[in-house]
Amino acid sequence: MGAIAAAVGGNITWAGLGLGIMFGLSGVGSAIGIVTAANAVIGAIRKRPETFGVNLVLSALPSTQGLYGFVGYIIYSGYMSPSMTIYNAAIVFGAGVGLGIVNLYSGIKMGQVCASGITSIGSGHNVFGNTLVLAAFPEFYAILGLVTVILMGGLIK
Numbered sequence: 793m794g795a796i797a798a799a800v801g802g803n804i805t806w807a808g809l810g811l812g813i814m815f816g817l818s819g820v821g822s823a824i825g826i827v828t829a830a831n832a833v834i835g836a837i838r839k840r841p842e843t844f845g846v847n848l849v850l851s852a853l854p855s856t857q858g859l860y861g862f863v864g865y866i867i868y869s870g871y872m873s874p875s876m877t878i879y880n881a882a883i884v885f886g887a888g889v890g891l892g893i894v895n896l897y898s899g900i901k902m903g904q905v906c907a908s909g910i911t912s913i914g915s916g917h918n919v920f921g922n923t924l925v926l927a928a929f930p931e932f933y934a935i936l937g938l939v940t941v942i943l944m945g946g947l948i949k
Contacts, residue, residue, distance in 0.1 A: 803881035804874050810881075810888025811865055811872075814941075817892030818861020818899070825854025825903025832907035836914025843913050846920045850906040850913075853927050857899035860938040864891045867941070871948050880948050887941045894937035898930040905930065 829851035837844050868884050876884075909923025 802874065803876050803878050804872060807868075807872055807876060807881040807884035810885030811868055812888070813885075813892040814868070814888035815858075815861045815865045815892075818864075818895035819858045821896035821899025822855050822858030822861075823899075825857070825899040825901075825906070826851060828900070828903035829854060829906040829910060832910035832914070836910050839914045840916065847910045847913060850910050850920070850923055850927070853906050853924075853931070854899045854903040856931060857895035857902070857934045860934050861891060861895050864888070864938060864941045867945055871945070877949070883944055883947050887944045891937045891941045895934050898934040898937075902927050902930040902934075 833844070833847040833851050836847050864887065868887060871880060871884060905927050906923060909919050909926070912919045912923075
């Protein structure tokens with residue numbers, strides 16, 4: 793990565809790409825998850841308009857992945873420097889790719905879980921609490937990704 797980094801503008805370029813991937817993929821995962829769940833809300837409220845409030849809560853749950861990507865970005869942007877080493881740039885790049893991928897996938901899957909619960913609520917079933925519990929599983933991995941990225945920051949010299 794050292795020769796490649798030098799050829800394309802230095803170590804900070806790779807670190808910057810990592811930050812962009814971190815926030816970008818996290819935001820995309822949240823957006824897809826929210827839209828998936830929100831589409832289910834539209835169908836559910838056609839049948840049972842009174843369920844809009846609980847369905848709104850469920851459709852907003854995948855937004856946390858984008859927030860975790862933003863928190864990671866804030867943490868790692870403080871390490872950015874034109875004189876950063878290839879070691880530090882690799883940590884920032886790796887943290888960005890790792891958190892971005894985890895949040896992309898968990899945001900999409902959380903949206904699917906929430907959409908299933910919303911559809912069921914629209915059909916008259918009382919599954920709000922069950923859906924919250926099941927949505928916590930993909931959320932756990934998004935949180936684990938953020939914690940890992942925070943710990944990786946301790947590796948920067």
